[in-house]
Amino acid sequence: MARKTPKPMVQAETLAYWQAADEGRLLVKRCTACGEFHHYPRDICPHCLSDATEWVDAAGTGTVYACSTMGQGHGEGESAYTLAYVTLDEGPTMLTNLVGGDPSQYLIGQRVRVVFTPTDGHAVPMFTPA
Amino acid sequence: MSLNGKAAIVGAYEHPTRNAEKLSVLRLHADVARGALADAGLTRDDIDSYFCAGDAPGLGTATVAEYLGLKLRHVDSTECGGSAPILHVAHAAAAIAAGRCNVALITLAGRPRAAMAEAQARAAAAGPGKDGRPAKPALALRPPDPDCPELAFELPYGPATQNLYAMVAQRHMHEFGTTSEQLAWIKVAASHHAQHNPNAMLRKVVTVDDVVNSPMVSSPLHRLDCCVMSDGGGALIVARPEIARSLKRPVVMVRGTGEAPKHGMGGRIDLTWSAAAWSGPRAFEEAGITPAQIQYASLYDSFTITVLMQLEDLGFCKKGEGGRFVMDGGLISGVGRLPFNTDGGGLCNNHPANRGGVTKVIEAVRQLRGEAHPAVQVRDCTWALANGIGGALASRHTAGTLILERV
Numbered sequence: 160m161a162r163k164t165p166k167p168m169v170q171a172e173t174l175a176y177w178q179a180a181d182e183g184r185l186l187v188k189r190c191t192a193c194g195e196f197h198h199y200p201r202d203i204c205p206h207c208l209s210d211a212t213e214w215v216d217a218a219g220t221g222t223v224y225a226c227s228t229m230g231q232g233h234g235e236g237e238s239a240y241t242l243a244y245v246t247l248d249e250g251p252t253m254l255t256n257l258v259g260g261d262p263s264q265y266l267i268g269q270r271v272r273v274v275f276t277p278t279d280g281h282a283v284p285m286f287t288p289a
Numbered sequence: 290m291s292l293n294g295k296a297a298i299v300g301a302y303e304h305p306t307r308n309a310e311k312l313s314v315l316r317l318h319a320d321v322a323r324g325a326l327a328d329a330g331l332t333r334d335d336i337d338s339y340f341c342a343g344d345a346p347g348l349g350t351a352t353v354a355e356y357l358g359l360k361l362r363h364v365d366s367t368e369c370g371g372s373a374p375i376l377h378v379a380h381a382a383a384a385i386a387a388g389r390c391n392v393a394l395i396t397l398a399g400r401p402r403a404a405m406a407e408a409q410a411r412a413a414a415a416g417p418g419k420d421g422r423p424a425k426p427a428l429a430l431r432p433p434d435p436d437c438p439e440l441a442f443e444l445p446y447g448p449a450t451q452n453l454y455a456m457v458a459q460r461h462m463h464e465f466g467t468t469s470e471q472l473a474w475i476k477v478a479a480s481h482h483a484q485h486n487p488n489a490m491l492r493k494v495v496t497v498d499d500v501v502n503s504p505m506v507s508s509p510l511h512r513l514d515c516c517v518m519s520d521g522g523g524a525l526i527v528a529r530p531e532i533a534r535s536l537k538r539p540v541v542m543v544r545g546t547g548e549a550p551k552h553g554m555g556g557r558i559d560l561t562w563s564a565a566a567w568s569g570p571r572a573f574e575e576a577g578i579t580p581a582q583i584q585y586a587s588l589y590d591s592f593t594i595t596v597l598m599q600l601e602d603l604g605f606c607k608k609g610e611g612g613r614f615v616m617d618g619g620l621i622s623g624v625g626r627l628p629f630n631t632d633g634g635g636l637c638n639n640h641p642a643n644r645g646g647v648t649k650v651i652e653a654v655r656q657l658r659g660e661a662h663p664a665v666q667v668r669d670c671t672w673a674l675a676n677g678i679g680g681a682l683a684s685r686h687t688a689g690t691l692i693l694e695r696v
Contacts (some may be wrong), residue, residue, distance in 0.1 A: 164445050164653060165444075165445050166408075166445070167442070168435050168444070169319075169441060170435075170438060177441075194558070195555070197555035197556050198442070198553075198556035199441075199556075199628070200555070204554035224558060225456035225459050225460045225463075225560055225683075226456065226459065227453075227455035227456045227459060228507065228508045229447070229506070230505045230506065230507065240447055240509075242449075242452040242453070242455075243458065244560075244683075251555065251556025251557070252556050252557070252558035254442060254448065254684070267460070267463045278445065283445040283446075285446075
């Protein structure tokens with residue numbers, strides 16, 4: 160049995176991110192004051208504290224920074240899953256899962272592209288080998 | 290203001306239990322408070338300040354103070370997970386130096402094992418779930434805080450503690466060529482020490498092969514790379530130096546303190562260093578000594594990789610050389626260059642309430658007093674360090690560094 164992805168706890172500050180995910184789009188926040196991207200997304204830029212942040216469509220591609228596969232899952236019958244940090248081509252590194260393919264073949268530096276996994280709530284962005 | 294010489298640790302006590310089926314959380318806090326008072330030779334009414342973290346229930350300082358009947362003029366409930374008691378020692382020293390109090394009590398206690406067993410019993414009594422399979426107890430004992438904005442971007446992906454630390458280990462291996470066998474040496478050293486501790490959960494001496502052949506929990510970490518889950522706790526009493534000198538115990542002086550949080554930095558993730566790279570240098574500067582002068586180190590050992598990161602970030606070896614530093618018994622008392630966690634640490638002895646900070650300070654105090662087990666006692670131990678990592682190394686955590694001298 161595949162691991163069931165919990166639905167994200169949505170706040171007003173990040174509702175747009177999750178609505179875009181439902182449409183198959185990955186958004187990333189950019190600050191128009193300092194020009195820097197950040198993740199997780201927030202109203203206030205963590206790099207310069209400006210409130211002039213905007214949503215940008217991410218390319219949806221990135222590189223694996225680190226990953227780990229939990230072999231036994233959390234309970235009976237649940238299959239392994241892979242937690243990862245993926246560095247987006249825009250710059251920020253985000254926590255995610257790697258899905259598709261053989262987990263033993265996932266590597267640091269591997270190119271990946273975003274895919275969206277449905278939940279009981281909004282869809283959740285994950286990454287698969289490009 | 291420098292805290293060097295402003296306060297001393299006069300009492301230290303570790304609860305002997307590792308499974309508190311019949312003891313409440315408050316009873317555990319009370320047990321360790323009584324133990325530390327007896328160790329110091331002080332009485333309850335000598336305490337004028339109290340420090341606790343998130344393991345204390347209810348209103349924390351007020352809830353515990355009520356149970357113990359404390360009359361206080363200073364409280365501090367700094368919460369940063371497992372490193373909190375190490376920060377509490379520094380904050381107590383600062384409060385004493387500022388004239389706000391004279392005798393500070395710090396407690397940490399909990400019963401995650403007993404609570405898990407109770408949750409499993411409740412799940413079993415409830416019968417099978419809708420899918421006909423046995424109901425599973427909730428692993429998290431408290432629901433996630435909906436006001437934590439980061440959780441929406443983490444919880445869907447299943448960040449168990451093990452896989453977060455595993456990513457740190459994987460990245461360290463990638464950048465520096467560190468091996469699973471080198472990480473295993475950290476567990477081997479802890480087990481060599483734990484064999485002499487009658488209270489330790491795991492007293493069997495293990496080999497590098499035992500560690501790397503234990504089941505893979507989350508690649509590349511094996512089961513024996515992980516700390517134990519245990520009930521229990523510990524307490525410390527910090528006092529003004531004049532009071533310390535009036536007691537019948539060796540004086541363990543606070544010489545250096547440092548604290549720092551590290552977090553996701555807006556997505557600029559770098560898993561190759563921890564917040565100890567900030568807290569450590571501050572503590573050494575305050576103490577006026579170098580890492581080479583430390584004779585014993587208590588290092589937070591939630592996982593083997595946690596120890597490796599602290600060794601490098603505190604300056605015991607260069608970044609990337611931790612693997613070679615720990616090999617061939619480098620951390621075994623009487624064998625290696627830096628005896629560590631001579632009580633067996635979190636890897637073998639105790640990780641009460643899933644928080645190891647207080648036991649780190651307690652074993653450092655034992656070493657400085659010459660009260661560690663004779664088989665692991667560092668000869669003429671004058672300088673010791675205790676370091677904590679609270680939270681998760683791969684996401685957000687707070688490091689606390691404490692340097693102590695026997696005077």
